[in-house]
Amino acid sequence: MAAEVAELEKKYGRAPHLAVLLVGEDAGSVSYVTGKAKACDAVGIRNTTIRRPAAATEEEILQVIETLNDDEGVDGILVQLPLPEHIDEDRVIAAIRKEKDVDGFHPLNVAALWMKQPCSLPCTPKGIIKLLKASGVELQGKRAVVVGRSNIVGLPVAKLLLDENATVTVTHSRTRNLGEVTRNAEILVVAIGRPKFITGDMVSEGTVVIDVGVNRDPGTGKLCGDVDFAAVEPKASLITPVPGGVGPMTIACLMENTIECFLRKMK
Incomplete structure (x- = not known):
């Protein structure tokens, strides 16, 4: 990617430029923004x-x-979420010009995703699909279960899996007999925001498990995912760890989206 950015700078006279808005001093948000800045610097994207x-x-x-x-x-704009409670996140996201929305959260970009129109895809769902493909996982015809229905991960990743011709079931915390549903999955994507929510008895042998959650283990205080890694890993054919699994792919896709916004403007 660094070579691509260098070539773009040579061709157009400047590198792509990402602007990140950070409101407040939430430790997690500050850490995420710092990581994004380092990733930009590594590939030559101005930030x-x-x-x-x-x-x-x-x-x-x-x-x-x-x-x-x-x-x-400025080619791309990212607002680090969450925002303080007194600020309407939806209003702020909708205020970003859709052509500069690198997160893919603008209502018009969300609509474009569901209508299969060109747009910036949400970074984490996009990264999940790239990760699955890079790992040699066949998606067409597979039974995929998504645990979580957020607009940021659950719903868009379900749509992208559908676009790859998987058969998709979306579940959530109120799904009855959730374990029966998840045990039927060949691909299981978990983004529910609850530490170690998916236990070993909820997963069948050979399942591909994508853990999107980033939580603090209430017992140890260490970072953990939504999946009980120690219990599920022996049964899974592939599983992403937390930290270090989906996160780096999300950052890589943010870099890619910034470049795409830059190119759409230049063309």
């Missing part, structure tokens, strides 16, 4: 982090978005 205090008003945040929208030197 700017705009920081605003947690007490910033919604109108102040919208003004920052408007300024970035109007800046021809």
